[in-house]
Amino acid sequence: GENVEQHPSTLSVQEGDSAVIKCTYSDSASNYFPWYKQELGKRPQLIIDIRSNVGEKKDQRIAVTLNKTAKHFSLHITETQPEDSAVYFCAASPQTGNQFYFGTGTSLTVIP
Amino acid sequence: DGGITQSPKYLFRKEGQNVTLSCEQNLNHDAMYWYRQDPGQGLRLIYYSQIVNDFQKGDIAEGYSVSREKKESFPLTVTSAQKNPTAFYLCASSGRYSNQPQHFGDGTRLSIL
Numbered sequence: 001g002e003n004v005e006q007h008p009s010t011l012s013v014q015e016g017d018s019a020v021i022k023c024t025y026s027d028s029a030s031n032y033f034p035w036y037k038q039e040l041g042k043r044p045q046l047i048i049d050i051r052s053n054v055g056e057k058k059d060q061r062i063a064v065t066l067n068k069t070a071k072h073f074s075l076h077i078t079e080t081q082p083e084d085s086a087v088y089f090c091a092a093s094p095q096t097g098n099q100f101y102f103g104t105g106t107s108l109t110v111i112p
Numbered sequence: 113d114g115g116i117t118q119s120p121k122y123l124f125r126k127e128g129q130n131v132t133l134s135c136e137q138n139l140n141h142d143a144m145y146w147y148r149q150d151p152g153q154g155l156r157l158i159y160y161s162q163i164v165n166d167f168q169k170g171d172i173a174e175g176y177s178v179s180r181e182k183k184e185s186f187p188l189t190v191t192s193a194q195k196n197p198t199a200f201y202l203c204a205s206s207g208r209y210s211n212q213p214q215h216f217g218d219g220t221r222l223s224i225l
Contacts, residue, residue, distance in 0.1 A: 032211040043216040098143050098210050104154040
């Protein structure tokens with residue numbers, strides 16, 4: 001089955017700096033890669049996703065890049081703000097079915 | 113997402129007791145999922161269902177059971193066979209086809225008395 005690894009497990013940045021979280025996956029058949037943000041005690045919420053026919057996608061301060069050859073994808077947050085502090089999860093989903101395989105999460109702290 | 117409702121928010125289980133967590137969705141989604149979340153371990157899949165009256169085991173199904181009698185509902189029973197049930201349980205739903213995001217409920221926190 002699919003195996004998703006996520007790094008780093010914790011990340012602290014100064015407000016206004018950029019944050020980058022990286023994930024790798026093992027199954028070359030995976031073709032959908034969502035990112036979720038989870039604030040303490042709350043539900044994970046989708047913040048951005050990318051499909052394998054696209055190399056990069058951007059939504060305001062958030063961007064995701066995908067390298068299918070190397071089987072890795074990354075989340076980039078620019079101009080970080082304190083409200084960006086949360087746990088971020090990446091996931092990979094195969095072509096068939098809709099099961100997600102999640103990374104272990106990155107706890108991001110933005111220091112004011 | 114307001115379309116997925118989990119109850120209760122907090123639940124306590126006594127020794128040898130089965131407890132059932134409720135998950136209801138009004139998003140008209142075909143697929144529903146149950147995840148367990150422990151600190152530092154991300155989300156682990158317990159069971160999922162892609163259609164009514166059908167469900168499959170995930171990675172950590174032992175000690176859990178589910179049913180899918182209605183499209184809107186996917187209850188999870190934590191049985192007494194689950195020796196370490198203390199965790200945060202999340203229910204999610206999605207469309208039937210691949211490449212669609214999953215939408216989560218607010219979760220149920222289960223603790224042992």
